[in-house]
Amino acid sequence: MKILVPVKRVIDYNVKPRVKADGSGVDLANVKMSMNPFDEIAVEEALKLKEAGKAEEVVAVSIGPAKAQETLRTALAMGADRAILVETDDAVEPLAVAKILKAVAEEEEPGIVMLGKQAIDDDSNQTGQMLAALMDRPQGTFASKVEIEGDSVSVTREVDGGLETVKLTLPAIITTDLRLNEPRYATLPNIMKAKKKPLDTKTPADYGVDTAARLTTTNVSEPPVRQAGEIVEDVDALVAKLKSMGVA
Amino acid sequence: MTALVIAEPHGDTLADATLSAVTAATKLDDEVHIFVAGSQGAADAAARIAGVSKVLHADGDAYAHMLAENVAPLIVSLMDGYDAVLAPATTTGKNVLPRVAAKLDVMQVSDIISVEGPKTFTRPIYAGNAIATVESSDPKLVITVRTTAFDKAEAEGGSASIEAVSGEGAAGISEFVKLDAVESERPELTSASVVVSGGRALKDAETFEQYITPLADKLGAAIGASRAAVDAGYVPNDYQVGQTGKIVAPEVYIAVGISGAIQHLAGMKDSKVIIAINKDPDAPIFQVADLGLVADLYNAVPELTEKL
Ligand SMILES: Cc1cc2nc3c(=O)[nH]c(=O)nc-3n(C[C@H](O)[C@H](O)[C@H](O)COP(=O)(O)OP(=O)(O)OC[C@H]3O[C@@H](n4cnc5c(N)ncnc54)[C@H](O)[C@@H]3O)c2cc1C
Ligand SMILES: Nc1ncnc2c1ncn2[C@@H]1O[C@H](COP(=O)(O)O)[C@@H](O)[C@H]1O
Numbered sequence: 001m002k003i004l005v006p007v008k009r010v011i012d013y014n015v016k017p018r019v020k021a022d023g024s025g026v027d028l029a030n031v032k033m034s035m036n037p038f039d040e041i042a043v044e045e046a047l048k049l050k051e052a053g054k055a056e057e058v059v060a061v062s063i064g065p066a067k068a069q070e071t072l073r074t075a076l077a078m079g080a081d082r083a084i085l086v087e088t089d090d091a092v093e094p095l096a097v098a099k100i101l102k103a104v105a106e107e108e109e110p111g112i113v114m115l116g117k118q119a120i121d122d123d124s125n126q127t128g129q130m131l132a133a134l135m136d137r138p139q140g141t142f143a144s145k146v147e148i149e150g151d152s153v154s155v156t157r158e159v160d161g162g163l164e165t166v167k168l169t170l171p172a173i174i175t176t177d178l179r180l181n182e183p184r185y186a187t188l189p190n191i192m193k194a195k196k197k198p199l200d201t202k203t204p205a206d207y208g209v210d211t212a213a214r215l216t217t218t219n220v221s222e223p224p225v226r227q228a229g230e231i232v233e234d235v236d237a238l239v240a241k242l243k244s245m246g247v248a
Numbered sequence: 249m250t251a252l253v254i255a256e257p258h259g260d261t262l263a264d265a266t267l268s269a270v271t272a273a274t275k276l277d278d279e280v281h282i283f284v285a286g287s288q289g290a291a292d293a294a295a296r297i298a299g300v301s302k303v304l305h306a307d308g309d310a311y312a313h314m315l316a317e318n319v320a321p322l323i324v325s326l327m328d329g330y331d332a333v334l335a336p337a338t339t340t341g342k343n344v345l346p347r348v349a350a351k352l353d354v355m356q357v358s359d360i361i362s363v364e365g366p367k368t369f370t371r372p373i374y375a376g377n378a379i380a381t382v383e384s385s386d387p388k389l390v391i392t393v394r395t396t397a398f399d400k401a402e403a404e405g406g407s408a409s410i411e412a413v414s415g416e417g418a419a420g421i422s423e424f425v426k427l428d429a430v431e432s433e434r435p436e437l438t439s440a441s442v443v444v445s446g447g448r449a450l451k452d453a454e455t456f457e458q459y460i461t462p463l464a465d466k467l468g469a470a471i472g473a474s475r476a477a478v479d480a481g482y483v484p485n486d487y488q489v490g491q492t493g494k495i496v497a498p499e500v501y502i503a504v505g506i507s508g509a510i511q512h513l514a515g516m517k518d519s520k521v522i523i524a525i526n527k528d529p530d531a532p533i534f535q536v537a538d539l540g541l542v543a544d545l546y547n548a549v550p551e552l553t554e555k556l
Contacts, residue, residue, distance in 0.1 A: 016510060017374040026378050038492075094346070095355045118492055123373055124358045126346035129316065133350035138317050138422040141343050144485065154425065158485045159339040160438075160494065165425040166315070172421075178475060178492065179485060214355035219381040223372065226517060229538035231529075235551040238523070238541050245521065247442065247467065247500050248556040 001111035001170075002057045003046040005080065006101055007039040009064050009071040010121040023219045026121075035071045038116025040078075040183035041176040045146060046114050047079045048181065054148045055111070057081050061104055063097050065089050069199065076194035077186030083199040088211060092204070094122070096211045098130035103207035105135065110171065112153065117142050117175040128175035138168035144179040251277035252304075252326065254335035254344065257314070260289030264439045265336035267297065267400035272393040273334050274299050274401070275363040282408070283326065285311035285319050291410050298402035303410040310417040313424040314340050320347035322415030327352060332389035337495075341392050349390035356390045357382060361397035375491040375514040395438065396497035396518055430484050437487065440470030441499045445489055445516070448476035449505025449526075449545060456482040459545065460504060463553045472496065472516075474506045490515035505545050508533030525549065 011017055012032040020027050035043075049055040060075035062068040063086040072083035086100055105113055115128040132139035140146070140155030144163065147154045148170075157164045158177045186194070204211045232238045242248045251273040256263040262284070273280045281302040284291045291305040304326060310318045323344070327333060333348060335341030337359045349356040360369040361379070368383045369391070437443065444464040450456040456477065464471050472494070473487040489496055491514035501519035506512060508524070508531055516522070517536050524537035527544050534540045541548055 011374070013511070017377040019378045026374055093355050095350065095353070098350060120491070121374055123371075123375070123491070124356070125342050126349065126356050126358060129343065129346035130350035130356075132316075133320065133347040136419075136421075138419075139343070139347070141316075142339060157339075159427075160486055162427060162429040162484065162486055164313075164427045167423040167425050169421045177485075178488075179479065214386050215357065215382045215384055217380050217382050218368070220373070220378050221381075223376055223379050223517075226522075226536040228535050229522075229540065231534070231540045231542060235541065235543070235548055235555060238539060238552060239555045241539055242500075242523075242556065245500075247521075 001055045002059060002108060003049060003055045004105055004108055004110035004113045005039070005042050005046050005058060005060045005075065006113070006115050006127070007043065007060050007062050007071050007075050008036040008116070008119050009033050009062060009068040010036045010119055013037055013120055019220055019222045023221055025217070025220050033067070035074050036116050036119050038118055038176050041178070041180050042114040042116055043075050043078050043080060044181045044183040045176060049148065059084065059108060059110070061086065061101065063088065063092050063100055072199055073194050074186060076197045076199070077191040078184055079190070082197055085199060085201045086204060086207070087201055088204050090211050091213070092211045093213055093215060094124045094127040095130055095214065096204070096209055097127050098134055099209045100204055100207050101131050102134045103209060112171065113173050115173070115175045117177055128173050132173040135173070137171055137173050139173045139175070140166055140168050141175045142177040143174050144177050146174060146180070249277045249331045250279040250281055250329060251332040251334060252330040253280060253282045254323065254333065254341060255282050255284045255290065255294050256336055256338050256340055257284060257286030257290040260287050262290055262293045263338065264400055264436070265338050265395045267403060268395035268398040269334050269336040269393045270297055270299060270401040271398040272360065272363060272391070273332070276332050276366070276389070281330070283323060285314055295408040295410050296404050296406050298405035300406050300408045303408050304413045305410050306413050306415070308414070308417065314344060315422050315424060316344045316347045317419040317422045318417065319344055320351065321419070322413065323348045324351045325415055326413060327388065330388070332391065334391045334393055336395050337392040345390060345392055352388055352390065354386040354388055354390045355384065356392065357384060358392050359394045360391055361394050372514070375510050376517065377510060394495060396495050430486060434464070435468065435470045437470040437472055438494050438496055442467045442469035443472050443496055443498045443500070444469045444502045444504065445472035445474065445506060446477055446482065446504045447474040447506030448480065450477060450482055453482045459549045463549055466553050466556050474512050503533050504549060506533055507531050508536065
């Protein structure tokens with residue numbers, strides 16, 4: 001079985017995003033970019049399945065600018081076997097990403113497509129579900145445990161009310177949540193090795209997908225800022241404040 | 249024009265999140281219908297919501313657990329009569345609705361916090377560090393609603409008709425196995441008026457329980473946690489507040505031993521009053537706190553619980 005892992009290049013999660021003064025977006029110039037953290041978890045899970053003998057090959061794919069090559073090299077350094085860059089400078093929305101991924105999956109025929117649950121830039125949380133719909137495949141979203149059992153996969157999902165387990169017929173789409181695993185770091189020798197691993201470059205047009213945006217962002221603004229309040233002296237002062245607010 | 253709201257069934261009732269999605273829908277369309285996959289009790293509850301004129305009720309095993317593979321095609325088949333479909337941005341809504349959107353060839357607008365025009369919305373991006381105004385050019389709207397941003401519609405007062413709907417049933421590619429639910433007598437985290445949350449500083453599950461629970465009991469509060477506390481196994485996953493956990497906006501949010509990473513702030517910074525207890529005066533949580541106490545929680549929390 002092959003596992004396809006879509007990875008997105010996003011602002012590093014440690015960076016505090018700054019809104020551009022003209023309201024056109026978030027300033028990404030000279031900002032550290034990294035692999036979306038949920039996608040690191042997806043790569044890790046795919047590698048674990050391969051190491052456990054459940055999968056033969058792990059293929060990473062990214063849709064984005066030429067620089068997304070770095071993100072793919074990270075996936076390769078972690079242990080993915082090869083990579084595909086679908087290069088475009090447009091900001092591609094989840095629906096179009098899902099259409100491209102569908103086309104890639106039709107070529108690659110993976111048993112599992114393992115995505116992150118959410119990209120931490122657009123916070124959309126929809127690409128995996130859309131891909132599953134377009135391919136008429138089952139979806140195991142927000143996964144905290146993945147177990148392959150013959151021709152099906154059991155997925156434990158982090159839901160609002162606790163943990164839900166579903167059983168999906170393979171091939172299936174899975175999206176990762178935080179507790180699934182702890183992604184490994186790429187070691188220096190593996191980073192060197194990754195430079196020689198195959199990385200194909202394509203374009204959305206190669207897959208016949210129109211990436212025109214359906215949503216127009218007319219403005220991006222700062223959220224209302226909260227003012228820091230007061231530091232109280234001790235617990236008694238806190239209690240007094242709480243009582244005056246009617247909380248206690 | 250009519251909007252369809254996807255209800256969040258909760259046994260024989262509906263989760264409150266549904267009521268916020270109804271309010272968002274009334275801002276878009278004159279008429280609001282509601283889709284309920286679940287029990288008769290849940291359908292009856294939906295019919296009583298003020299402002300809802302029709303309930304579409306899908307009964308049967310295939311729809312009982314809101315499996316996206318089964319429910320999404322049914323919702324898609326109902327969409328001829330609607331110009332918009334909305335669901336609360338719960339894990340159920342987030343699971344099902346993009347599947348509907350893709351089948352309709354529509355780009356979903358996720359997690360809206362306001363309706364600005366017939367096709368224009370605002371939504372937080374980058375963990376709430378920016379608010380985007382987006383306009384859809386799709387023929388239909390598919391929307392998930394951030395429930396803390398919309399008032400709850402009145403749960404009583406309506407008298408909608410209930411119509412049974414049925415579709416293909418089970419798609420046969422997925423199966424519900426079980427739900428390990430965390431039973432609790434406490435108020436529900438996302439709708440509680442007071443939330444007490446603990447972070448990594450609570451050391452382990454026993455310590456978390458020993459220090460956070462009595463304080464929460466005293467205040468009749470729900471309990472939340474940072475990712476660090478959940479990852480370390482102090483509390484179950486559904487306690488996580490944040491960008492990628494639950495979004496809360498209670499009257500009072502008390503953060504105990506939580507540093508205030510942007511991913512945590514994303515889930516609670518719309519709380520009315522934020523109180524932070526942290527021993528590090530430079531912890532970022534103090535930048536958003538209305539009341540801060542710089543103290544060791546192991547002294548401060550028992551004293552606070554005692555004196556309240
Ligand atoms: C993709 C991604 C998604 C994430 N999503 C979320 C999310 O949804 N929610 C979330 O919370 N985080 C999330 N995080 C994690 C986030 O970045 C932080 O790591 C996390 O919030 C830190 O938790 P914490 O504040 O409990 O721990 P720490 O940052 O370690 O802070 C512990 C605090 O406790 C204080 N302390 C220690 N001992 C005491 C004491 N005795 N008395 C008083 N104070 C004490 C310390 O001063 C410190 O400020 C996410 C991260 C990533 C990468
Ligand atoms: N441009 C992209 N390239 C590769 N994968 C992507 C891209 N956009 C989204 N994804 C995948 O879809 C997941 C969810 O993204 P989103 O729906 O945008 O929150 C991510 O975690 C990735 O696995």
